[in-house]
Amino acid sequence: MKRWGSPTVFFFFFLVLLLGAFFHWVDHTIITSIKGHKKSPSIIELPLKRSLDGSMEQSRVSNYPVIFRPNNLSSTACPEYFRWIHEDLRIWKSTGISRAMVERAKDYAHFRLVILKGKIYVEKYKKSFHTRDVFTIWGILQLLRLYPGKVPDLELMFWCDDRPVILKKDYQGTNATSSPSIFQYCGREDALGIVFPDWTFWGWAETNVSPWKTLSKDLKEANKRTKWKDRVPYAYWRGNPNVAASRRQLMWCNVSDKYDWNARLYKQDWRTESEQGYEHSRLEDQCTHRYKIYIEGRGWSVSDKYILACDSMTLFVKPEYYDFFIRSMVPLQHYWPVSARNKCRDIKFAVEWGNNHTDKAQAIGKAGSKFIQENLKMEYVYDYMFHLLTNYANLLKFKPRIPEGAVEVYSETMARPHRGLWKKFMAETLVNFPSDTLPCTMPPPYESRTLEAFIESKETVTRQVERWEKENSKKN
Template sequence: MLEGAKSSAHFRLVIVDGKAYVERFRPSIERDVFTLWGILQLLRVYPGKLPDLELMFDCFDRPVIPKGNAPPPLFRYCSDQWSSEVVFPDWSFWGWAEINIKPWRDVLKDIIEGSKKTKWKDREPYAYWKGNPKVADSRKNLLTCNVTEQNDWNTHLYIQDWEQESSEGYKKSNLGDQCTHSRGMVPLKHYWPIKDDNKCPSLKFAVEWGNTHTQQAQAIGEAASKFIQEEMEMDYVYDYMFHLLNGYAKLLNFKPTIPSGAVELCTETMACGLSGTQRRFMEESMVKSPSDSNPCIISPPFDPVTLHDLLEEKANSTRQVETWEDQYWKNKNKGE
């Protein structure tokens, strides 16, 4: 069954007796390197505690395995409600050397310090975004919401030119100086939902609402920061990986063996074979000693009723915002 995912996979990972082996199918710049590095660090966090397993991993972003009867298991960084990929932590948790994004432990410290630089009441009352618009149509469409002679949508939107950033030493791309977000958050508690099919007016209303409801807006921002600081620390990332791989291994109906074309992975030789930023990020993210505690106890899956209630709560919050927004524009168009 695993072979059905091989055509999309960048590599096959096998863990046998606590050692990791990789069979590569095609390169993926550095995503595969830091993903495998992260798995090696997991083995150092919980040595001898991972069962034997074998998996296929695709390092591209967009899911390709639709839901259906017995889809082949494929690990990747992203999935959605129409797909069946197994979601694994992003490689950049251990650093993204290509664009100088540091390992997550350091980035999280920078975000915490960056949030202290300017008090909430002193921040500019605009929606801010900076990124690469070339990777998705939704990002290209977002740029139409920049200020023009005809419209001011209360936004500051910037294109991230990574080649220029590289030549200037990445002085303007420190994540600690920017805003962050994460899936798993709840609308109106951690973030403000924006209409995907009507972005510009939706953004303008969001900023207007925040400027006239400063305490509520600040509470949302603080809740989001707290979520990132407390729920996304690196120890929890490793615990998620541990439980995910353990649960996956229990579903295998065969005994994993080392493929003839696979090579053993080793933390020391992997880091020593690199130089520059890649090696520095590996040294900074290297696990120095095993965890002195067991992995956290993961909550059981939601039962259907609880899951429905959770999704309904999120949908209701989004609908509430849409109702406010529709009323705002009705009043605006009437000149009120």
Template sequence: MMTTSILTSRNTNMYPLNCNTTETCPVNYPRRFEPATISSSETCPDYFRWIQQDLKVWEETGITRETLERAKPNAHFRLVIKSGRLYVDQYEKAYESRDVLTIWGILQLLRMYPGQVPDLELLFFCHDKPVIWRRDFGQAAEPNATWPPPPLFQYCGHREAYGIVFPDWSFWGWPEVNIKEWTKLSVAIREANKRVKWKDRVPYAYWKGNSKVCRKRGNFMKCNISDKYDPMVRLYEQDWEKERHIGFKSSSLEDQCTHRYKIYIEGRAWSVSKKYILACDSMTLLIKAQYYDFFARSMVPLEHYWPIKSHDNCGDLKFAVEWGNNNTDKAQTIGRQGSEYMMKSLEMKYVYDYMLYVLQGYGKLMKLDVTVPQNASEVCSETMACPITDGGLIRQCMDDSLVMSPRVKVACDLPPPYGNDELNNFYEKQDSAERTVEKWSNEYWEIQNKTLGQRKYV
């Protein structure tokens, strides 16, 4: 059991892992902690405004036991927080270490903000695509469809789906592909950005990844080749099996910030690569996405990235590089602003604050007695990390991301949610920027076709 002691910010201690012989949860970590200040001196980044947007569907009805249990068929695990202790009932093993590091991340949240996460039960889905679709619960749904939709936590969302978007596992590392936890990796990328200044970088667009995960990426690879002119993109296949065999010698993310432009394209759904690509100081050419993660919804085209339409986009990619090389100051500014968004607005303190506010808002919707299932096991940092004694990458990710003590400052101040008119205006601002860029690209290719007598490259 955990101690009932209450710490203040004046007597904060460090709490490293206590790997005793029984591998049980230690009793010395504080159950509650009183920060030094009552209110924060900073407002959370704008993407926090979407939290209420994700939760509003359950505002009127709340979340009852019956509503919650309807999410179970799609869940990989049930997570229960009660009196500051965490319990997990695993239904299905997720791919690689997604579930492990997601649970680890929530444990670190409890260590950072002891006593501030309410009692709750949630169900978590670890695959890529959302599964609770609006069409199944709207006016055109089946007559026997039950309202409200079941609440399901997941890594990404879609405008036509319901779900509670939550930070993905890779913020605490992706050991299977040798990717460090986000704080350590973002520092490495920041240092890499200093080594190669933007105007000294290769004046082409770069992408490296697994093109076999979806047809969209397979078609995208065709942009690499043209028998008429240089397409100005450099696309490379990532063979993860080969990388594992050679010790990941050619897949270091911080070594890939060498081109003026980097391309983001979705995989099966959203891709965790977005934050790594945007962090590079290169102008990101973002192929229009269907799915979104928790932090990207407040990003603005031509401010944080250059928008590329989702289909027939090879010519648009070439035009974007041409435009950037002819407008180097503007292109560099877009790249820098996208990178600053990642480095400043996505610091791990904000990731944890986002998690805190999501769980607090979700907990307020609970209209059920929070119960620990019979098959659930209590989990803490010690029970997860201490049994891993082989010195592997999973344990390294855990050690690197361990929260050593409660945070002495309160969370950032939550900004108000979007009103309907404000949200529509924001969507229009994004759409308008995309239309503007598409117009520029079409005009560019009209001139090229007349000048060169060539067919538009799509």
């Protein structure tokens, strides 16, 4: 028998140590060289485990970081639209938010969400349309993985429909301080509610719409296929006109044997599309016209970001609702305003104006697209969520607690039961490791005069366009 001190055994022991050091170096090199990320050796990428059949399995990963320790302590400035966070929460600034205010929204909410010590608990009250609630909760889970330990404890109610549900008039006067707090995808001037990024940023599987990080890149590439001046010189819209009277009226503006309003409008049949593999609904294939139309449906529509990202001059039919970013966009700078009452006339004039002023029309389209591509990156969407939830939590006058009917949710358990596009989109949008940078720096609240001047300037530009349209109609 050879002793441990013999040359052969010593050489074998030295070789094992050398190979171990080599493979440790290789592993460290792979981890730290992932494109676009700088990761310390202690932070390991943690994808969801998969079973042999490819389905997501439950896998609680105990070594995922619970404390946010970025290597880069510098921070960029948040986009201007983050200032609206202050405005959405202003109604509760002097009073704070009591438990009663949160509970008062329960009758409207689709679910209650609680964050405690970095974990999420959800109590569901009713089913939302499609999987809006599922992907909204999924997005918040990914936020907690992006900034582990940074999102404070909180408790909120969430409404998943296209229109706000609580009106200001019902909580004015003596009841002003008891205004309920509820999160939702859009707002309206006469309604209460806190505007939050919509579920489609993580994908809309029911309509084959990819997560925003992927789709925004596809739209950017699509814009390169056809130069703006070589695009079809008409206004384009494709959608479901049956959801609202305003959209049915828009279809009257379609080309016919008697009239040409410079619009090319197409009815979207989602049932047929799903049966045919969504051949005519790929958003990246719809950046082919110089002008695109945005019009609300039953309420606010998620399509605004897809339409604005096409480099086409967006003809924005005057909306009733707003989402979290649109309020900072400016008419004639990012889009062309169209009145809701005279859609056909105004669309025809906008297209004629654009075709006679191609450089200006192209510049408006490019500016709108640039706003979306640069200010609506997923990094900023997550930062908006982070700052909104943090500021909201700071207003709470009670200690969040887990309700009896709530269950803990985390990425692995949410992904496990889903199949097809639902599973694909969740895997695609899973945050595999914490951010290496701090969230962007919040801009200060608007001063009242500054905000009033900004809103008035937008209205002044819109009225100017309306005068042009009226003058043109008199000539014709």
